[in-house]
Amino acid sequence: MNPVYFSLLITAVAMPVGIWWRKASYALVIAGSLEMAVFTLLGSGNLAYPLAYFSLIASIAWILISIFSMTYSAGYGKWLTPLFAMTVFGMMVILESSDYVTFIIGWEIMSIPAYASIGLNKEHWNAAYVFMVFSEISTVFLVIGAIFAVQETGTMDFRFQSLTSDLPLLLIAIGCMTKMGITPFMISEWLPIAHGNAPANDSALFSATMTLMGVFGIARIMLLSPSSIYLGFFMLAVGVLTVFFAALFAYVSENMKMLGGFSTIENNGSILAAIGLYVALGEGVLKTYLLAVIMIFALAHSVAKTGLFIGIGTTRKENFSEVDSSKNSFLTLGWFLVTMSLSGLLPTIGGLGTWMLLESFFMGAYQYGLIGIASVVAGSMIALAEGLASASMMKVLSFSQVHGHPKGSMKNSEGYVLLSTGVILILLFVLANFLIQPQFISGLPSVLVYNGFTIQSKFSAADFGLISPLYVLVIIIFFALAAYLVFDRRKGKLRIVPRWNGGVDFDQYYTSFAYASNIRLMLKGILRTRIRDGNRQMSVVDVFWFAMQSFASGYRRFARQFAYRVMNSSITWYMIYMIVAFMLVLILAFVI
Amino acid sequence: MQYYKTARGNGRYIGQTRSYTIYSDSIDSPVKVEKKPADIIPGELVFNYGPSTGGMIESVRIALSTPGEMIRSVAVDPTYKLRTIKLSGLSLKDAFILVERINGYHSSSYQAAFLKAVEDALLTEQNTGLDEELILQMELERIRSHLNVLERLCEPAGFGVPYHQIAQMREEVTRVISSIFGHRYFFGVHNTPKPSVRIPSGIVTRTKDIETRFALLFESLQDSKIFVNRLQGNGKIEKVWLVGPAARAAGYKYDARIDSPSLDYGRYGFEPYIEDGKDAFARFLVRGNEIFSSFAIVNQIISNGRPDQANLMNIHGTGIGAARVESPQGDLFCYLSINNGSVERIEFCSPSVSNIIAFEQSMQGNIFTDFHFNWESFGIWISEAGVEIE
Numbered sequence: 001m002n003p004v005y006f007s008l009l010i011t012a013v014a015m016p017v018g019i020w021w022r023k024a025s026y027a028l029v030i031a032g033s034l035e036m037a038v039f040t041l042l043g044s045g046n047l048a049y050p051l052a053y054f055s056l057i058a059s060i061a062w063i064l065i066s067i068f069s070m071t072y073s074a075g076y077g078k079w080l081t082p083l084f085a086m087t088v089f090g091m092m093v094i095l096e097s098s099d100y101v102t103f104i105i106g107w108e109i110m111s112i113p114a115y116a117s118i119g120l121n122k123e124h125w126n127a128a129y130v131f132m133v134f135s136e137i138s139t140v141f142l143v144i145g146a147i148f149a150v151q152e153t154g155t156m157d158f159r160f161q162s163l164t165s166d167l168p169l170l171l172i173a174i175g176c177m178t179k180m181g182i183t184p185f186m187i188s189e190w191l192p193i194a195h196g197n198a199p200a201n202d203s204a205l206f207s208a209t210m211t212l213m214g215v216f217g218i219a220r221i222m223l224l225s226p227s228s229i230y231l232g233f234f235m236l237a238v239g240v241l242t243v244f245f246a247a248l249f250a251y252v253s254e255n256m257k258m259l260g261g262f263s264t265i266e267n268n269g270s271i272l273a274a275i276g277l278y279v280a281l282g283e284g285v286l287k288t289y290l291l292a293v294i295m296i297f298a299l300a301h302s303v304a305k306t307g308l309f310i311g312i313g314t315t316r317k318e319n320f321s322e323v324d325s326s327k328n329s330f331l332t333l334g335w336f337l338v339t340m341s342l343s344g345l346l347p348t349i350g351g352l353g354t355w356m357l358l359e360s361f362f363m364g365a366y367q368y369g370l371i372g373i374a375s376v377v378a379g380s381m382i383a384l385a386e387g388l389a390s391a392s393m394m395k396v397l398s399f400s401q402v403h404g405h406p407k408g409s410m411k412n413s414e415g416y417v418l419l420s421t422g423v424i425l426i427l428l429f430v431l432a433n434f435l436i437q438p439q440f441i442s443g444l445p446s447v448l449v450y451n452g453f454t455i456q457s458k459f460s461a462a463d464f465g466l467i468s469p470l471y472v473l474v475i476i477i478f479f480a481l482a483a484y485l486v487f488d489r490r491k492g493k494l495r496i497v498p499r500w501n502g503g504v505d506f507d508q509y510y511t512s513f514a515y516a517s518n519i520r521l522m523l524k525g526i527l528r529t530r531i532r533d534g535n536r537q538m539s540v541v542d543v544f545w546f547a548m549q550s551f552a553s554g555y556r557r558f559a560r561q562f563a564y565r566v567m568n569s570s571i572t573w574y575m576i577y578m579i580v581a582f583m584l585v586l587i588l589a590f591v592i
Numbered sequence: 593m594q595y596y597k598t599a600r601g602n603g604r605y606i607g608q609t610r611s612y613t614i615y616s617d618s619i620d621s622p623v624k625v626e627k628k629p630a631d632i633i634p635g636e637l638v639f640n641y642g643p644s645t646g647g648m649i650e651s652v653r654i655a656l657s658t659p660g661e662m663i664r665s666v667a668v669d670p671t672y673k674l675r676t677i678k679l680s681g682l683s684l685k686d687a688f689i690l691v692e693r694i695n696g697y698h699s700s701s702y703q704a705a706f707l708k709a710v711e712d713a714l715l716t717e718q719n720t721g722l723d724e725e726l727i728l729q730m731e732l733e734r735i736r737s738h739l740n741v742l743e744r745l746c747e748p749a750g751f752g753v754p755y756h757q758i759a760q761m762r763e764e765v766t767r768v769i770s771s772i773f774g775h776r777y778f779f780g781v782h783n784t785p786k787p788s789v790r791i792p793s794g795i796v797t798r799t800k801d802i803e804t805r806f807a808l809l810f811e812s813l814q815d816s817k818i819f820v821n822r823l824q825g826n827g828k829i830e831k832v833w834l835v836g837p838a839a840r841a842a843g844y845k846y847d848a849r850i851d852s853p854s855l856d857y858g859r860y861g862f863e864p865y866i867e868d869g870k871d872a873f874a875r876f877l878v879r880g881n882e883i884f885s886s887f888a889i890v891n892q893i894i895s896n897g898r899p900d901q902a903n904l905m906n907i908h909g910t911g912i913g914a915a916r917v918e919s920p921q922g923d924l925f926c927y928l929s930i931n932n933g934s935v936e937r938i939e940f941c942s943p944s945v946s947n948i949i950a951f952e953q954s955m956q957g958n959i960f961t962d963f964h965f966n967w968e969s970f971g972i973w974i975s976e977a978g979v980e981i982e
Binding site: 254321501502503504506508509511512513514515516517518520521531538 | 634635636637638639640641642643644645653658659660661662664957959
């Protein structure tokens with residue numbers, strides 16, 4: 001038996017154990033994840049490069065979240081732990097699946113306990129319903145996509161096989177994109193609503209790894225499908241639009257977990273854009289490079305997003321305005337590293353991922369023609385959104401730490417977990433040379449950067465850009481230490497004086513809401529910023545979510561009116577309806 | 593009272609004194625207006641500005657409630673450095689010394705309001721020479737005050753050159769005032785009787801030179817897109833209770849020079865300058881153009897007039913009077929009760945009180961960078977708003 005299947009077994013045991021022994025259950029999930037990571041590294045799993053990376057990425061996130069959950073989940077009743085284990089189990093099934101049926105079964109095992117854990121931990125079930133609606137929409141697309149993929153083979157063989165058409169990829173991508181919080185031509189607020197209403201450990205699990213399953217699903221079929229410029233452009237456009245709007249909504253979000261949710265969508269949009277470029281391109285060096293980009297970016301997103309939600313969880317609050325953060329140096333340092341990675345800054349894996357992503361789009365310009373133009377536009381939009389993402393992370397860091405008062409109920413161990421996550425983000429950056437295909441690794445011995453220490457971006461034989469992670473880290477540490485030693489002469493000279501506030505005794509702190517109001521006002525055409533009459537409170541509208549809700553309520557009104565006026569208990573109309581519906585189904589079946 | 597009648601709300605609303613509501617044609621019983629503190633909305637912060645800050649020339653505390661960038665509400669507290677001036681019981685001569693110091697920068701307006709109220713209370717005949725003197729004082733004061741506002745508008749825009757050029761013109765006007773009246777701020781002009789008002793030679797040349805240079809500068813400022821952009825659309829307000837340049841910038845032909853009988857401007861062919869932009873730029877234009885109309889009046893009086901001083905010595909009458917004059921900020925009203933040559937009761941309605949309310953309301957919805965431009969455009973003087981007259 002494949003040794004990786006033991007991880008499935010261990011995690012399956014964690015489910016019933018979790019009902020009675022919370023910590024033991026999380027320990028089993030850690031063991032299962034560790035087992036999966038080790039055997040994936042040893043090459044014992046079902047997956048080879050690049051898909052094997054997904055197991056590794058997910059395992060790192062599960063381990064970190066499980067350690068955090070040991071203390072965090074204490075106040076959430078007995079069901080949170082088994083549901084958590086079951087969600088992880090579903091994801092393991094997805095990762096180890098070798099056919100469409102197992103994949104979809106894993107998808108449902110992952111989704112249903114997630115739905116339950118959102119619903120069980122909130123007074124209102126709306127968030128859980130929203131989650132389930134979109135989960136099932138994604139499943140419907142996956143099933144249809146799988147049917148088309150199997151139909152191509154002309155047999156009843158459900159195993160993943162090479163495809164000649166791009167239709168299964170389109171359908172499965174839409175299904176996975178829905179799970180990633182992306183829907184065609186819009187971003188949907190469902191993911192922030194659902195992830196924002198779950199306990200923080202579940203939010204981390206959903207944002208870091210459940211959306212990773214979406215990326216995995218697309219990547220799985222993408223590698224089996226032919227290149228398609230139209231499908232690639234479609235994914236690229238949706239990805240870029242998503243990146244921009246998600247970064248924008250993250251910036252103006254006041255709910256910390258929803259901000260994290262939007263940040264997840266933003267990261268997924270970036271990955272989707274890279275996938276789009278991959279799908280659009282013919283064979284070549286850039287296409288191979290894009291695979292590395294997708295993996296590194298997914299890795300950075302998952303680990304850092306785990307850290308973000310762990311950090312949010314330590315506050316035990318949902319909104320920035322409620323935060324009374326614990327003053328803990330480990331926690332602050334952890335926050336700093338995690339937000340730095342999500343801001344796309346060096347020396348973290350997030351910085352490397354962002355650099356590689358932007359490099360790939362700017363290299364895409366050398367493909368000339370439509371792809372060249374699309375690459376430059378996409379790269380510029382992503383760079384713009386990265387700026388907004390950095391501002392969002394600055395908001396998280398500032399208003400969860402700097403402005404807090406030391407009253408939080410965080411356990412010390414949670415600070416260690418967050419710090420460990422931050423350190424992992426740096427280690428992954430330094431060790432990135434070992435995670436990327438050898439053809440992109442080199443060195444510059446003439447300037448003492450030895451072979452193996454430099455990552456190249458390239459679309460042909462020559463390199464386009466270079467980065468040497470270890471050297472970057474060493475240089476940053478060197479200059480930081482030098483600056484500290486030269487300028488830190490505060491002892492005995494530091495004078496702290498009371499703050500001058502116009503001559504009056506008046507304390508007022510800058511708020512997170514105020515921090516984001518510049519964009520609320522500057523982009524009021526997009527955000528539909530409104531100042532209500534009377535108390536003139538400022539609010540923004542997610543136009544996509546608003547349009548979706550309006551469409552849904554409009555359809556419901558239409559259906560009700562149709563039922564009242566036309567099908568008002570008239571047997572004749574029922575008969576006509578059934579005949580028309582039957583004929584439509586027959587026509588559809590014939591066409592398909 | 594010869595001109596004012598106690599009646600219910602005749603004419604346009606001017607403001608409130610401690611005991612009365614003032615309209616352009618009548619005085620009425622007071623209306624209690626309670627100022628409610630603005631509600632604090634979650635996520636909002638109150639940005640405290642002043643009272644001791646480098647950005648303002650007087651002590652005033654301004655609390656700006658904001659959800660970030662945009663200002664939702666403003667509360668101006670001019671009473672942080674509240675002055676109490678006791679005038680009741682003083683002789684008119686002694687009271688006058690304090691009246692001209694209520695707002696030293698605009699002492700001439702206070703002098704005029706007080707002297708015309710005395711005239712009204714004691715039913716003395718209108719002294720044409722005194723009126724000319726007061727009009728000359730007030731128009732020179734208006735030029736200087738408007739120059740000061742325009743100078744202050746240039747400062748936050750970072751317009752160093754016009755700022756200093758206007759400052760120089762303001763100083764030259766002050767020196768003209770000093771040359772004619774013996775004091776840069778008109779202090780003591782009517783306290784010590786002199787044989788006649790001495791107008792030194794060459795004054796008209798000096799005023800015309802200032803006017804010519806100002807005209808060029810005023811044109812240049814209007815041509816500067818950078819400057820105009822900071823003012824246009826900033827601090828829009830259109831309320832029937834506005835006074836002074838703020839009202840005239842909102843399209844209202846409100847001016848005590850044409851609708852108050854206290855001082856006769858008719859002989860100078862004066863017509864108020866009206867704009868309808870309602871914003872800081874319109875207030876800038878009104879003030880700039882009023883400088884020209886004030887120069888025209890000043891030059892007429894200097895060339896052809898016979899200004900004369902008041903004599904407050906040995907007055908022993910009894911009566912109640914009221915007067916309203918157009919100070920550079922707007923209508924300035926004075927109610928005065930005299931008992932045997934002494935002040936029994938005196939109340940002022942200062943335009944800055946109205947302008948503060950106008951500023952507070954016009955600031956709602958604007959952003960922080962608009963703040964200084966809008967504040968300066970109203971020409972508010974805290975010294976006349978943060979004062980209690982007893």
